[in-house]
Amino acid sequence: MESFQDLAYNGGTTQQLPPQFIRPSHERPENTKAIEGVTVPVVSLSQPHELLVDQVSKACMEWGFVMVTNHGISATLIQRLKEVGEGFFALPLKAKQAYANDAANGKFEGYGTKMIKNPDEKTEWLDYFFHLAAPPAKVNPQIWPKHPPSYREVTEEYNKEILKLTDKILELLSEGLGLEPNTLKSSLGGEDIEAEMKINHYPPCPQPELALGVEPHTDMCALTLLVPNGVAGLQVWKDGNWVAVDCLPGAILVHVGDQIEVLSNGKYTGVLHRTLVNKERTRMSWAVFIAPPHDKVIGPLPQLVDGDQNPPKYSTKTFADYRYRKINKLPQ
């Protein structure tokens, strides 16, 4: 069986997509086109606080997704982040494979493609680099890309900024629930909150109408903050349709993940999303997953639950337990 890398990097044996990438008919982009005329919410963070609470929390209740502009992270820093990620993926395959992860044995950090556990599962058309970026005590920069040489400095600087933006968004979302601004952050571990960097890389695909980049999923973390490279492909699920996320230069895309859905007892929605690939251009995206420490116990906030009126809609468990169940497709 040809691997993703054989195909994407060596051209494969044919320009026809091998069977492990061909989605069943009901999943194919050609049969599940995005709805026309609907656009995702965009919020400028330079507005007065009260408006921000309303707009950000409304978007995260109705969509589980919001694009933010005027977020305070400089265009130059985002550009440098993109350059170091592109620099790594421009290395020869062998050089990247020197960083190979081993997800089957619990080594998630490093370079890889998605592990397929079940022979019926289809392969996603992407490779990625994944590593922790916060908190400092858990980060191991030795396993980060050493090329380009500025990878570490740029990524550290970007993650500092992303953590500030995370604090701001978590405050707005807490207030949107009528709670103290620090409620969600402290429920997610306070200063022990984790940030994981995932650089997604989707090379051109010979038959993109039959394949998917990432398949439909919700992120298991609390929030995802993402910047794409200017190539479209992300779609979010809303009211029974896929909605294409247009590229808005400079914007940061915020996804509500499962842990915020659980803490808010379903007031905020973890957004279902997927990515399409294309025939001509390489798409890349830089996702930072914000998550509680693995031993943190997460359940509906007691302030949002009361007896018969608002019973808990989710069980309470450690994030480690949640992850294990999600990765192994077990009921939560």
Ligand SMILES: O=C(O)CCC(=O)C(=O)O
């Ligand atoms: O590439 C994207 O825009 C989304 C990637 C994604 O959903 C993920 O890495 O969880």
Ligand SMILES: [Fe+2]
């Ligand atoms: Fe995702």
